Amino acid sequence: xxxxxxxxxxxxxxxxxxxxxxxxxxxxxxxxxxxxxxxxxxxxxxxxxxxxxxxxxxxxxxxxxxxxxxxxxxxxxxxxxxxxx
Numbered sequence: 001x002x003x004x005x006x007x008x009x010x011x012x013x014x015x016x017x018x019x020x021x022x023x024x025x026x027x028x029x030x031x032x033x034x035x036x037x038x039x040x041x042x043x044x045x046x047x048x049x050x051x052x053x054x055x056x057x058x059x060x061x062x063x064x065x066x067x068x069x070x071x072x073x074x075x076x077x078x079x080x081x082x083x084x085x
Contacts (some may be wrong), residue, residue: 006016038045 002020065085
């Protein structure tokens with residue numbers, strides 16, 4: 001995408017190449033450092049997030065069961081004739 005955009009803007013190739021190399025180096029080094037930081041702090045994040053994620057999964061499961069029961073009740077109501085109780 002960027003080479004086409006640079007070409008349509010008539011950017012000189014040596015300038016594009018310099019910015020492309022600088023951007024690639026910055027991206028590569030940045031993501032490597034981000035991975036290093038994330039790997040070093042994984043245990044602390046996993047301990048804190050693990051408890052929170054367990055609570056979220058529990059709440060979602062409870063909501064799923066409630067929705068399922070409500071739908072079953074509504075299907076039962078829809079199958080009954082209107083005059084019956």
